[in-house]
Amino acid sequence: MKRSARVIPLVLGPLVGVLAIAEAHLDAEFARHASAIWGPGLLLGTGIALATWLPLAGTLAAVACFPLGLLVGAPDIGGAGLIGLIGVVAWSAWRLPARRALLALGVAIAAGVVTSLLAGQTVWEAIFQPAILLPGWLLGRLSRTNAERAAELTRLAAALDAERERSEHAAVVSERTRIAREVHDAVAHSVSVMTLQLGGLRRQLTDPVHRDVVLGLERLGRRSVEEMRGLVGILRDAGAAGPPAPEPSLARASELVADVAAAGLPVHLEVDGDRGEVPRLLDASAYRVLQEALTNVLRHAGPAPTRVTIRYEPSRVSVSVVNGAGNAAPPATGGHGLVGMRERVSLFRGTLRAGPEPDGGFAVRATFPTGAAA
Incomplete structure (x- = not known):
């Protein structure tokens, strides 16, 4: 996961905490319970921030704002709290494997439903909270699936590129080997035979001038064979083609x-x-x-x-x-x-x-x- 994605819960956590406290003071219904809302709001913000490194533990800590609000007498978690819970549930669905992500969703829904029923709220309130948490969770899972699919496609593309490079290299090696074989079996062999025949001819000549001319041709033939053997060694990428011929140079x-x-x-x-x-x-x-x-x-x-x-x-x-x-x-x-x-x-x-x-x-x-x- 990219480090830049960690900014999401780190920013969302403090923001939700501040919004929850601001809602407690600005909303007339919550203003009477402002002091009781401070604790759940801070716990929610802290849990979201903790989810940056520990998604499951952070989600459970954030969800604990439900029973804490019931204990301290807070009327509800409010709109800011719902935003934070949707965000942390979606984050855990993106970060966690399927089973642990389902556990986080189940605990969040159970805490919301049980707390609503114990607080004497309507059945609609008990249904409403799971109804808005589930889409957030599905969005997180969809994002994770797309990321995994993109990573798999990237891996397959890299594997295909590597396989294509291996195939091209194998084709090049095969062609170089074929050329080396042709040079060795045909050209080098023919030049070697001609050089040997020149040597035999030189030994039969009596004229010093003619012997020198044939000797030069014989020496040139041997050098040509050495160069061709060096070329064969380069083409075959092997060092067993005999001593390398001197490099061409002015x-x-x-x-x-x-x-x-x-x-x-x-x-x-x-x-x-x-x-x-x-x-x-x-x-x-x-x-x-x-x-x-x-x-x-x-x-x-x-x-x-x-x-x-x-x-x-x-x-x-x-x-x-x-x-x-x-x-x-x-x-x-x-x-x-x-x-x-x-x-x-x-x-x-x-x-x-x-x-x-x-x-x-x-x-x-x-x-x-x-x-x-x-």
Whole structure:
């Protein structure tokens, strides 16, 4: 129950007590018995206030104003007393379980009826008091039922939300597991087989240049397998997928350039500016853009002289890959490399320009904002 609801009996109790005493002095019929009405009025107000913490005990104390009024010679509890009794009976019906609430109502009705008959009042007076107490009690029970129903609906809604979240999580886990299985069983297996075959081919080569080229391809294949195994481990949320592959970062650009150089691509790396603090996700995306651009050069331009430039500035990081004149390397129309690069750059509201150079070469230039613009 909200604490704010406790204000009701705390305010009603003193108010009823004051009204009962005021009625005793202002009503001509009660004025002759003013001193006798003080006691029942104060008891009624005190009982209502007590019902804030002890609903049943407070109701019984308030109802005791009936026999107390009879003992001290008070003619009736008056209109203020009836208001207070209706209020405390409704409060107990709201706060108490059904049986204890019925007990409070029964005691209130019995006290009113018996007191009326012993005081020599009419049968109508004996009927009138229960007739006005019962609607107050029913109103309290209805309020309690509605509150319980609302609480149950809230609980069911929370349970449904939790179940929906569990179902969505299970679906995500299932899909991630399926993707991980496909990557492991198909892609990683194929790359592993190709890497093993490259190793066998390297051992049969006698030309040192050719051996170095195949060795670079073999090393690149092993690294690709490591990265795919790391991806499988992430998708499966398990740490048993082998040692994690190094995180993609522009700090490893020299390793990437060395790998493609070993594969036969003459490439030069230039890093300009102080690296400083680069956001982790931005750093990984820039590395992947560089990796994809160099892969495109290998696929479509052959051994074309290529220049890689990484520039760190206070508000942005720029990556450019430009291959030599006469060896344009257009993006593959049937793949997703260029689309993936644009998506990675757009995540940080950067810019990507990919196209032929005036001298006949091809360039990919990506810029990633690192300040507030990102």
